[in-house]
Amino acid sequence: MRRIRHKSHVFSGLRLAAAGLGMACAVTATAQTSPYKFDFGAALGMSGYIGDANRSNVFKSPGFDGELSMRYIGDSRWAVRGVVSTFGLSGSTDGMADILPDNASYSFTSQVYELSVRGEFNFFAYGIGETYKRLRRWTPYITVGIGGAMASSGGNTAGAFTIPMGLGLKFKLRPRLNLGVEFSMTKAFSDHFDGPRLSDLNQIKTAFYKNTDWYSRLTVGITYEFGERCETCHYVD
Numbered sequence: 001m002r003r004i005r006h007k008s009h010v011f012s013g014l015r016l017a018a019a020g021l022g023m024a025c026a027v028t029a030t031a032q033t034s035p036y037k038f039d040f041g042a043a044l045g046m047s048g049y050i051g052d053a054n055r056s057n058v059f060k061s062p063g064f065d066g067e068l069s070m071r072y073i074g075d076s077r078w079a080v081r082g083v084v085s086t087f088g089l090s091g092s093t094d095g096m097a098d099i100l101p102d103n104a105s106y107s108f109t110s111q112v113y114e115l116s117v118r119g120e121f122n123f124f125a126y127g128i129g130e131t132y133k134r135l136r137r138w139t140p141y142i143t144v145g146i147g148g149a150m151a152s153s154g155g156n157t158a159g160a161f162t163i164p165m166g167l168g169l170k171f172k173l174r175p176r177l178n179l180g181v182e183f184s185m186t187k188a189f190s191d192h193f194d195g196p197r198l199s200d201l202n203q204i205k206t207a208f209y210k211n212t213d214w215y216s217r218l219t220v221g222i223t224y225e226f227g228e229r230c231e232t233c234h235y236v237d
Contacts, residue, residue, distance in 0.1 A: 032076040032125050032133050036176065036225035043067040043180070043221025051194045051213040053091030053108060058185075058216040063088030065217050073225070076125040076135060081143070083164075085114050089151070089215055091194060108153055108194045112215065114186075116147025116164050128175050137172040143184070151193040160190030166217075176225040181218075188213045 047065040048058035065087035072080045092107035124139040147162040166184030173179055193213040 037227035039223040039225040041223025043219040045219030047087035048216040049089040061090040110153035114149035118145030158192035160188040
């Protein structure tokens with residue numbers, strides 16, 4: 001039961017990101033049109049895991065994370081981003097406070113592939129422009145989305161529906177070039193991302209809402225904007 005309570009607390013905290021994203025709908029009055037419709041970028045960082053083999057420190061056994069992203073920029077406040085990523089997860093029950101049945105000890109290594117679509121909300125109107133537009137070259141943001149992931153561990157493969165949630169910071173190096181830092185936590189609705197041997201170690205049956213695996217990512221990335229908008233378009237029939 002200790003494990004379930006812990007994951008419930010983690011999920012409750014991260015639900016605030018999703019709630020904040022919904023509440024942000026009331027702030028769009030200050031949004032400005034972005035001069036470009038899209039950006040494309042890449043990010044590198046480290047990944048971590050919370051599950052049967054690690055219940056506290058998400059970066060106890062860090063892995064490598066690589067991502068490619070494509071973003072539709074709605075305006076200076078809102079964007080929708082697609083992310084393709086691959087990263088490693090690992091963990092071990094050695095040193096855990098809980099004693100497993102038969103004093104068993106387990107460890108695992110997994111490679112995960114994920115595709116997700118996320119909505120983003122910038123706390124400030126983000127961009128470079130005239131003073132009256134009140135744009136800022138930097139802004140914190142929140143993001144939440146849906147996705148699907150597949151994990152391969154020891155010759156076994158598991159797939160799952162996922163919900164990524166995160167916080168980040170963007171900075172405009174140039175009008176079309178952006179630097180970003182992001183921390184995210186993702187709930188995977190599967191108890192097999194850490195391999196089949198680590199499922200239900202305490203004989204608590206897996207369900208859709210409990211005993212599922214979590215993973216985290218801390219990344220630094222760069223993006224380039226393209227697809228210039230036509231602010232004053234003249235159409236000829």
